[in-house]
Amino acid sequence: MKSRNTIQRSLVLEAVNRLKCHATADQIYAEIAKDHPTISKATVYRNLALLANWGEIRRLEIPGGADCFDHRCHDHCHVRCAKCGRVFDVDMEFVTGLEKGIHDSHGFFFTGYDILFHGICPDCQRSGQH
Amino acid sequence: MKSRNTIQRSLVLEAVNRLKCHATADQIYAEIAKDHPTISKATVYRNLALLANWGEIRRLEIPGGADCFDHRCHDHCHVRCAKCGRVFDVDMEFVTGLEKGIHDSHGFFFTGYDILFHGICPDCQRSGQH
DNA sequence: TTCTTTATTGATATATAATATCAATATGAA
DNA sequence: TTCATATTGATATTATATATCAATAAAGAA
Numbered sequence: 001m002k003s004r005n006t007i008q009r010s011l012v013l014e015a016v017n018r019l020k021c022h023a024t025a026d027q028i029y030a031e032i033a034k035d036h037p038t039i040s041k042a043t044v045y046r047n048l049a050l051l052a053n054w055g056e057i058r059r060l061e062i063p064g065g066a067d068c069f070d071h072r073c074h075d076h077c078h079v080r081c082a083k084c085g086r087v088f089d090v091d092m093e094f095v096t097g098l099e100k101g102i103h104d105s106h107g108f109f110f111t112g113y114d115i116l117f118h119g120i121c122p123d124c125q126r127s128g129q130h
Numbered sequence: 131m132k133s134r135n136t137i138q139r140s141l142v143l144e145a146v147n148r149l150k151c152h153a154t155a156d157q158i159y160a161e162i163a164k165d166h167p168t169i170s171k172a173t174v175y176r177n178l179a180l181l182a183n184w185g186e187i188r189r190l191e192i193p194g195g196a197d198c199f200d201h202r203c204h205d206h207c208h209v210r211c212a213k214c215g216r217v218f219d220v221d222m223e224f225v226t227g228l229e230k231g232i233h234d235s236h237g238f239f240f241t242g243y244d245i246l247f248h249g250i251c252p253d254c255q256r257s258g259q260h
Numbered sequence: 261t262t263c264t265t266t267a268t269t270g271a272t273a274t275a276t277a278a279t280a281t282c283a284a285t286a287t288g289a290a
Numbered sequence: 291t292t293c294a295t296a297t298t299g300a301t302a303t304t305a306t307a308t309a310t311c312a313a314t315a316a317a318g319a320a
Contacts, residue, residue, distance in 0.1 A: 004287045004296055016148045025277080040299040047280065061193030063244070064307090066277060114193070117292095134316045135265055155306080170270040175307065177268095194278090196306060 003050070012047040016057050017071045023064040061114070070097055079116075133180070142177040146187050147201045154196040191244070209246075225250055 015031045016023065029044045047070055053061040058070040068086070145161045146153065153161070159174045178199055182189040188200040 004294090006287075008298070038299085041296055042279085042300075049279090063191030063193055065195075067193075115243055119315060132267090136268060138269070138291075152266055168270085172271075172308085179308090 008043045009047045009050075010042055011039065012034060013051060013056065016048075016051070016069050019071075020062070021070045022068040024068055026066065028069065063116070138173050139177045139180075141166060141169065142184065143181060146178075146181070146199050149201075151200045152190070152198040154198055156196065158199065178238055193246070 003026055011032045012028065016030045018040060019028065025041075025045055028048065029039070029041050032039050048059070051057045052069065053106070055072075057072065058099065060068040060070060062068060140257050141162045145158045145200065149161060155175050155178055158178065159169070162169050162174065178187070178189070181187045182199065185202075187202065190198040190200060192198060203248065217235075
């Protein structure tokens with residue numbers, strides 16, 4: 001027996017799908033707790049990790065911040081606003097195959113990469129100078 | 131008066147230069163403590179943050195792990211071995227200007243990016259399958 | 261040199277994110 | 291329905307980093 005379909009696990013997956021992108025474990029917990037206040041935060045963390053390992057959702061590790069979770073959708077990269085800290089999507093089809101061009105002097109076997117862009121979001125560009 | 135030259139700050143900078151690349155705050159603290167066991171770990175953290183903000187050293191944020199610090203050297207990207215977790219350098223001159231090609235649908239103003247590659251290092255390729 | 265200001269230190273407490281532990285519960289196959 | 295065990299909820303623990311604050315020391319002024 002591998003895994004069991006618990007209501008908590010369904011709730012986590014549904015919440016991630018409902019929030020669509022860039023929700024933290026805390027936000028996902030809050031979303032679920034609105035209707036099911038007895039769910040444990042540990043259960044949310046656990047199921048997010050399991051679902052991410054199984055590839056049903058995508059874990060986005062934010063340096064210096066909480067991990068975010070995306071529902072399964074087209075591949076994309078992310079930008080984080082240096083001012084407000086929010087994360088947005090960026091279309092980046094052309095980056096596919098990037099690692100093929102890398103000159104590597106260590107004999108590394110590449111399996112992938114994470115790119116996180118930095119910038120200032122439109123809201124923060126408007127709201128005053130830096 | 132802006133900043134003062136303390137021996138602790140010098141020790142931190144020297145340790146980073148001596149360790150060259152990918153040392154964590156803890157490793158840098160240990161390196162210094164060999165000769166100066168009375169230095170506080172808080173002081174090491176503080177000076178690493180200051181030196182990184184001033185651009186004298188480079189902070190490398192590792193998702194899910196401790197930040198690493200590099201001495202100032204040529205621009206390069208990093209690979210983390212998925213097995214042993216060590217971080218290595220990767221030459222990547224051609225990536226310069228990457229953000230120019232991005233199709234952005236949010237009006238974002240880009241200031242930079244971090245790329246962290248994943249892979250298996252030579253040591254781990256040799257030592258058994260996956 | 262001595263005085264004075266205040267940046268910095270050391271020690272500790274706190275914050276944050278995530279995982280580990282463990283008895284109790286509930287899933288799903290027999 | 292029974293049973294093995296995956297999962298839950300509650301809590302403790304780990305790990306990394308920052309905040310607090312009295313004491314110390316760097317560097318310009320006298």
